[in-house]
Amino acid sequence: MRKWLIVLMAAVAIGATGILGWLYMRQDRKGPEITIAESKKNSYTSDMTTEDLLEGVKAVDKRDGDVSASLTVENVYPNEKGDEVTVVYVAKDNSNNVTKVTYHMTSEGNLMGFTSETKTSSDNTDTDAETDEALQDENETDSEDEEEPEMTEEKAQEREEEKIDQLNPQDPRFYLNTYYVEIAKGTQIDRLSYVKDIQDDKDSTSDLYRKIQITGTVDVNTPGTYELTYYVVDSNGNASNGAVLTIVVK
Structure with missing residues (x-):
């Protein structure tokens, strides 16, 4: 009787292991593939927006299909000479698997002292420009009385x-x-x-x-x-x- 019980428990354990293994293999652990069109402009200017940088970039996941809506520009790094930048693209699928790729672009102007903040297309509207100018004047006034923390x-x-x-x-x-x-x-x-x-x-x-x-x-x-x-x-x-x-x- 004990022998059959041991055999039964062993069979259950093997079966459970197989099920867990099957479930593990079915888990989505691979991020989407990010592709960059060959026709994409590879020259960079400091006034480029996020939308400009994402043009020609696509993200497709084997399970979730086109997930290009998740694409973002994580960062833009200029090289030491300031004549080239590395753009870091990020995308994720519905299982939150993340993929990053880098894309090198030549600079149309020297980027020494360049900051990696990118603009959205709305940053170029006349209304925003007037608002930014007003805020800049206000900040300049405040900066006379306040010093940046050391x-x-x-x-x-x-x-x-x-x-x-x-x-x-x-x-x-x-x-x-x-x-x-x-x-x-x-x-x-x-x-x-x-x-x-x-x-x-x-x-x-x-x-x-x-x-x-x-x-x-x-x-x-x-x-x-x-x-x-x-x-x-x-x-x-x-x-x-x-x-x-x-x-x-x-």
Whole structure:
């Protein structure tokens, strides 16, 4: 009797394992495929809107079909020379599987000092322009009485940790030794010496280290506050956080 009970329990266990395996295999764990039309304009200007950047880009999922409505522009990174940008596109399916791809565009103008905020088409209306001008005048008046909060090493650290916490699981994590440093005028800097670690779910740190991109410039002979942005894109097209190093030249 006990022998048959053992056999029955073993059969139930095997059956349950098979069912769980079947359910696991049926789960949707793959994100949509993002494609970029060959005819897409590959030259970038600083006045391009999000709609302009998304033109010619499509996202299709094997199960959910066309999910292009989920497409967003996560970021736009200029290269060190300012003559090329990397656009990071993101899309997700109905199971919240996320896919990222990067697209390189040449710049029609030098983008040194460029910020990665993109505009929507509504930003170009006359009404918004008048409103922005009024707000700018008001902000200029207020700025005379208010000073921006001073950046400190602690605040810079908190800012970067928050950015890393918001990454998707498949995105690389970029860490610096410090995110705020003060140097004396004329002091030369080794930009790669500030890199602490790069972590990824697939690529090794050594592979990612060779893919490091750094944007921004520092004039060590002119006192002021400068920012360098470090990032990598892994072999799957996933972009890391943009780790910002604030350098104050005194």
